[in-house]
Amino acid sequence: MSLKANPRLALLGNPNSGKTSLFNYLTRQHQRTGNFTGVTVDKKIGFCKLNEHMEARVIDLPGAYSIYPHSQDELIVSDLLGCTDSPDYPDMLLVVVDACHIKRSLLLLTEVRDLGFPVVVAITKIDAAAEQGIEIDLTELRRELGLQLMAVNTLTGVGIEDLKYLLSNPRMKKAEPYYDVTELAPELVGQMRENYGWCSSYRCYQMACHYESVKWCGEDDQEFIRSLREECDFDDATTQGKDTIGRYSFIDKVISSAVSYHRKKKRREQFTDTIDRYVTHRYWGFGLLFALFFAIFQSIYFWTAIPGHFIRQGADSFSSYLAEAMTPSVGTDLLVKGLLPAAELLLVVMPQLAILFLCLTLLEESGYMARVAFLTDKIMRRFGMTGKCLMPLLSGVSFESEEICRNSGRRGRFMAFLLHHSARLPLYMLLVALFVPAIPILTVLNLQGIVLMGLYVSGIFISIGVSYLVRVFMNTHGIRSLFMMELPIYCVPTRHSVGAGMYEKFRHFGVEAGKLVLLFLICFVMYNALFGGDLLPVNTALGSKAASESPALGNIISFLIN
Amino acid sequence: MVTDINYKSAADLKPGEKGIISGFTDSHLSLKLLEMGCLPGTEVQMNYAAPLGDPICIKVAGYNLSLRVDEAAIIILES
DSSP: OOOOSSOEEEEEEOTTSSHHHHHHHHTTTOEEEEEOTTOSSEEEEEEEEOSSSOEEEEEEOOOOSOSSOOSHHHHHHHHHHHOTTSTTOOSEEEEEEEGGGHHHHHHHHHHHHHTTOOEEEEEEOHHHHHHTTEEEOHHHHHHHHTSEEEEOOTTTOTTHHHHHHHHHSOOOOOOOOSSOGGGTSHHHHHHHHHHHOOSOHHHHHHHHHSTTTOTTOOHHHHHHHHHHHHHHTOOHHHHHHHHHHHHHHHHHHHHHHHEEEOOOOOHHHHHHHHHHHHHTOTTHHHHHHHHHHHHHHHHHHHHTHHHHHHHHHHHHHHHHHHHHHSOOSHHHHIIIIIIHHHHHHHHHHHHHHHHHHHHHHHHHHHTHHHHHHHHHHHHHHTTTOOGGGHHHHHHTOOOHHHHHHHTSHHHHHHHHHHHOHHHHHHHHHHHHHHHSOOOEETTTEEHHHHHHHHHHHHHHHHHHHHHHHHHHHHOOOOOOOOOOEEOOOOOOOOHHHHHHHHHHHHHHIIIIIHHHHHHHHHHHHHHHHHTTSOOOOTTSHHHHHHHHHSHHHHHHHHHHHO | OOOOTTOEEGGGOOTTOEEEEEEESOHHHHHHHHHTTOOTTOEEEEEEEOTTSOSEEEEETTEEEEEOHHHHTTEEEOO
16 A cells, blocks of 8 residues: 555544544644544544645544444444445554553554554553553564554643654554464454455454444345354354453563553552542432532532623613614614524523533543443433443533434434433523523522523433433344443543533534524524513513513512512 | 352452452453453452442552443452
C-alpha cells in the first residue's frame, strides 16, 4: 500500500485511556461530528493535518478492552475493523496505550496489530504512571513490540508533532503475529484463508468467531462459516480464553523487559479510596448523590440571578421603548408581545443551560459518574438495564435504547422521542423560566431549582419506564451487556476536557433539542400575538405587570407566591 | 474448569480480604474478566460493596474494578 494523501485513521483504546483528549488535540479546529455509516451511535470524525501534503481523516471509536465484542460499543469497533468494504475502513490505526494500565492496554494493541493493520502507538499518562511508580523504557518497548511508538501529553502537546510524523510515515512491513491463533484451530484458519484470501490468520479466526454479529457477513458467508465451524468442530468460547491468555503471556514478556514497577506510596489511589468510602457509603451514598444534584439545580438559578436580572431589565426597557416609538399595529404587537419575550426567554435560559452542562461535565470528568452507575446498578437491573445506562441519561445525551428505537421504523422513532430526555431538558428549563416564579424557600433555596430537579428526575423515570416497555414489547436484542467497569481514580478535570465536554453537550443540544425549542418558541410567539400577550415569563417586570392585569394567570401566580 | 461446589469465589470475600484467582466457572463470562486483567494467578482484593449490596468493587491488576456479585461469583479463588 502506498501512502495516500488522505489516509483514514481510526483511533482506538481502552475506555478512559485519554483517547478522546488525544482526538480533540489532533483534530482541534477541524472536527465534524456526524452519524457513522450504518452504525447507530453518534460517531466523531475529525481531520488532522499531518504535514503539508497529508491530511488524515480521524475516526474516534468508542472505548474497548478487546475486539471480542461484549458490549454495543465494542461491537462498533469490531464491525469497523472487520468490514473491508466499508467507506470508513481504516488505512491505519492509532492505538492509545494508557501507561497506568499498560498491561490491559497492550491486549487490545496486540489484537489489532495481529489483524494486519499498520499500527502507530501513542502512550498517554506517562507522568501519572511515573507518579505511581511505573517506569516505562520506551526504547525497549519499541523494540519488543516492533512498532512505531511515541509518548504524548495532551495537556502540554509534548510528543504530538513526533506522533504526526510517525503517522505520515507508517511502517507497512508485514510481521509475524505476536500470538499465532493458527495452533488453536489450524483447519478452520486454513479454510478461511483459502476462501477469503486474508493473510492475517487472526483475521480469519476472528471472522469465524463473530460471523453472526458482524455486519460484514452476508447470508452466503454466514452459511459458509457456520458449516465450516461444524466441520472443524470449532468452539469459540474455549479458544477465545486461550487466545487472551496466550496474548497476556506475550505481554508479560514485553512488560518484564520494558516496564519496571517501584513500590511507592500511591497518594492519589489512597485519596480515591477515602472519597469512595463516603460516596459509596451504605447510608450516605444515595444522600450524597441527591444532595449533589440538588446543589447543581439550585446553583443554576443562584449563579444566573444577576445576569438574568440585567437581561430582563434590558429587554424590559427595550420593549417599552419600542412600544412608545412604534405606532400600534399587528406588527408591533407581534414584536413587542411575541418575539421580544421569546428572545428574552431564550437569553435567560442559555446561561442556565451552560451552568448545568458545566456541572455535568465536571461530574463526568472527575470520575463521579462511574460511581453513580455503581450505586444505581441494582435498581436499574429491575428494568433490564445496567447502571451504565443511567450515565448518559443524567448527562443529557442520548442513550442506547433510544438509538435502537430510532433505527427500528416509525413506531421506533416515536418511542425514541418519548425516551428523548436530552431534548426535553431545555424545554423543562423554558417552562420553568416561564411559569415558576423565582421565590425563595426557607430563605436560601429556590423554587425554580426544586421544580426543575423534579421535572428532570421524573423525566429520567419516564425514559427508564419507556425503555423497559420497549424492551418487553419490541423484543430488541442487543448484546448481553455486562456491568464490569473500571472505577477510575478521581482527577481534577482539565480545561481542555471540560471545554470539549461542554462543546459536545451544546452541539447535542443544537441538533437534538433545537427543533423542539424552536417549535415551543413559535407557539409562544403565536399565542402572545394572537391572544393579547398575557403569557409572559413570570419573573420579568413585564410578566408581573401582565399577571396583575390578567386575572387568570395572576391568580395562579399569587397562589404560588402565597 | 473446576467443578467442585465447595470452592471459594471472589463474591465470598469480605471487605479488605484478598485472594488469588485460580480459575472460572463460566467460560463465556470469563472472557471479559480475562480481558479486564483478571488472569489466573492474579491477586484480587475486595474493596467495598455498593449501598444495596450489589455490585461490588474489587482491586485487581492495580485498579478498581466494579462488577456484579453474580459476575464475581464465577471467579474461583485458590484455597
